[in-house]
Each structure stands twice: as structure tokens, then as C-alpha cells.
Amino acid sequence: MHRRRTAAAVLAAVGLLGASVGAARADEAFVTNQQSDDVSVVDLDTATVVATIPVGGKPAGVVASADGARVYVTSPDAKAVTVIDAAARSVIGRIDVGGGPVGIVLSPDDRRLFVADWYTNQILAIDTATLAVNGRVPVGRAPAGMAVTPDGALLISCDRDDDRLSVIDTATLTVVGTIPVGTHPFAVTLSADGLTAYAANVMSDDVSVVDVAARREIARVPTGDTPYGVALAAGRGFVTDQHADTVTVFDLESRAVIATLDTPAFPEGIAAARDGRKVWVASWDEDVLFSIDTTTLEVVDEVPVGTSPRAFGAFIRPTE
Numbered sequence: 001m002h003r004r005r006t007a008a009a010v011l012a013a014v015g016l017l018g019a020s021v022g023a024a025r026a027d028e029a030f031v032t033n034q035q036s037d038d039v040s041v042v043d044l045d046t047a048t049v050v051a052t053i054p055v056g057g058k059p060a061g062v063v064a065s066a067d068g069a070r071v072y073v074t075s076p077d078a079k080a081v082t083v084i085d086a087a088a089r090s091v092i093g094r095i096d097v098g099g100g101p102v103g104i105v106l107s108p109d110d111r112r113l114f115v116a117d118w119y120t121n122q123i124l125a126i127d128t129a130t131l132a133v134n135g136r137v138p139v140g141r142a143p144a145g146m147a148v149t150p151d152g153a154l155l156i157s158c159d160r161d162d163d164r165l166s167v168i169d170t171a172t173l174t175v176v177g178t179i180p181v182g183t184h185p186f187a188v189t190l191s192a193d194g195l196t197a198y199a200a201n202v203m204s205d206d207v208s209v210v211d212v213a214a215r216r217e218i219a220r221v222p223t224g225d226t227p228y229g230v231a232l233a234a235g236r237g238f239v240t241d242q243h244a245d246t247v248t249v250f251d252l253e254s255r256a257v258i259a260t261l262d263t264p265a266f267p268e269g270i271a272a273a274r275d276g277r278k279v280w281v282a283s284w285d286e287d288v289l290f291s292i293d294t295t296t297l298e299v300v301d302e303v304p305v306g307t308s309p310r311a312f313g314a315f316i317r318p319t320e
Contacts, residue, residue, distance in 0.1 A: 033306025
């Protein structure tokens, strides 16, 4: 069972981190909190909440733009996407999309937003300049997590209830292939070169390793109970095991599991820091955002956030 750090220990760590003067501005985490209907903004250097932004509608999915200017949040209950000015910490737009928006990603150039509609089995394409929906792609049942290749050419969608990934040509907005994977894939992450996809299968308790070009599964990595998300850092894969209260760590080259880490309860969204030294994880049950050192594999920071944080997506905002 995980034991929380004492308040004194957390405050001491924050004091040490905050002592540096004149350092470059830290990246920030925008954490969607479903039950408090808001987004916590966390300074990742000091591990402190610096703002809370009300959004409503049980926010779940989140993506920060590559230029750090905006953050987009899906709210399934509101059937909407909220647009946030990241620097101003203010809501600047709302896109009514209908259905049940959950997963959300951006094209590498930040010009197009893709939203997975869980209820109507389609991916919506949205122009970020006009905030207008300008395309819809029918996919499999209950689409959830997505990823876009670094060149922006392909979008990969987890079609959870069909046990497959859909591969979408972003230029034509058509499905150009499907890839059978494990049972109920929920989240997918791509390698930096876009050649390999890692899909977390919540019902078969494993991660499918997929050759994107060949469009086939090439391996499976066993995980704990109900793998929810995958992050890649320091040559390793980190998988949140939602119902096991653990994170599974595996070697990307050998695909062998190298550790199972005890963590705060019900870990869900996970993202790697840009320098690869930490991965950051939302704990739904303990209402914290915590970090894992990717070298020592120890839990380092625990930051109290809103109620029931989900942070499903690329929630780390670059500030420099």
C-alpha cells in the first residue's frame, strides 16, 4: 500500500526547488479534474499548483499546443471542447461538438485538433484558427485515445470496443487501415520517430507494440490490472495500471518488464517531461499529480490537485 509523504517533506522539497533564482521558466501540467469540474495548472519545477481554471462538464481529455499558447480540454458531459489561453489561465473559447468527446490530440503544427467522440464512433477534425468542425471520420466503436505521427500524415485511434486501432490519413480524413490489438485498447503513444505505437489494452492487461508502417502488432508487454496510459522516457515505457495502483516499467528495446512500482491509488493519465527525467501521473483516488524519476524509478513529487484528476492526453505545456 502506498504511503503519502508528510506535508513537511513536501514543503521542504518545494522550498529547495523554489530556491533557484533566474532559472528558465518551468513547463506546466494542465490536469483535468473530473469531479471538481476544473483544471489544475502545476509548475513542474516547484511541484505546486499555480492556478485553477473552471471548465465544467466533467473534463477528461487534454492536449497542450506545441507552441505552449493554448490548452484544449474535452468535457463529455457538456459535449464540448474548452479552449484555454495557457499563459493567461483563462477560457477563450468553447466548441460544441455533441456526442461524448473524450480523447483529444493536435497536429504537429497546431493547426488541426482531433477529437474522439466516444458515443458516435467518429473522429472530429477542428480548425484551431476558426474553432469550426471541418471534418468527421467514422471509426470503430468507442474511440478513445489517439496519436499523430511526427510528420502529421497519420492519426491513430484506439477503437476500444472493436479491439483495434484505426489508421487515418489526415490529408483526406479517411481510414486507410485497421490493426487488431489486445482487448479494449484505450490509449496509444508513439515513439519519437513515429514508427512504433504502444497501445494500452485495459481488458487484456497488456500493451500492444505495433509496427506503424507494416500496420501490424509485433509484440505484447504484460502489465498490471487495467493499463490506462503509456509514456516513453529514458529508453523505457511507463504504463499506469489503473486498478492495481502501480506503474509497470518496461525496456523499449527488449520489451521486457523491468519493474512494477507501487504508486498513489488509481493512476490514470501519464506524460513524460520534455527532458525525460520524470514522468508525471494523475492519481484519481488520491487527488494528486505525482512524478516518477525515470532513472531511480522512485516516486518523487506528490502535488495535491482537484478532485478525481484524469489528465488523459498530452497535458504538459512547454513554456520556453
